[in-house]
Amino acid sequence: MSVSLSVVVLLAIVVFVLLRNGALRVLPALATAGLGFFLASTGAAAPINAAAGGLAALLAQISL
Known part of the structure; x- marks a missing residue:
């Protein structure tokens, strides 16, 4: 849920x-x-x- 909310907020800012x-x-x-x-x-x-x-999990692993 937190990932989708973050994506929605990010996309709203971009728009x-x-x-x-x-x-x-x-x-x-x-x-x-x-x-x-x-x-x-x-x-x-x-x-x-x-x-x-999956993309969020991949990005989380890369940043560590």
Whole structure:
């Protein structure tokens, strides 16, 4: 749970910075958020969560 919350916060910061700099427009950002929302309710959510957890574990081992 803490990994997914950290990823959400990090991605929210990235999107906010991109919107403020004008590198990302509002409608594409909303479309991407909608895609992520609906993707989370499909069968692809479990493999994506597993891959993110594996990447987090790999990064944790590298930093030690």
